[in-house]
Amino acid sequence: MATSPPVKPPALPSPVRQPEGDESVVLERLPKKTEPPQMYQVLMLNDDYTPMEFVVVVIQEFFGKDRETATQIMLKIHLDGRGVCGVYSRDVAATKVDQVLDAAREAGHPLQCVSEPVS
């Protein structure tokens, strides 16, 4: 198996010498903490043709919801036109969208699913 090259640790702050006097040093401020990654919500969109039961099963299967929660989400989408099925990192959200679209295509339903950054 290929090994990845060692990752260089972030540079430590360089000690700054006081202009005169004793040997005391002052450490410069560390760089700002890394921001948490942008998260993405996966939304399903309503349509007039996909059966409610199919949507419920898809939400259970790909978003790990129990049947009752999946039914509530499906009904929200049915009534509001769209609804959040889950929130994930960008790559996981994109995979969920692909999984839903593949399952819908395979079953012959027009179900649509998208991901968008959480504001």
Ligand code: TYC
């Ligand atoms: N509106 C569909 C119907 O009445 C049900 C449905 C719900 C379809 C949610 C898509 O994302 C959806 N059969």
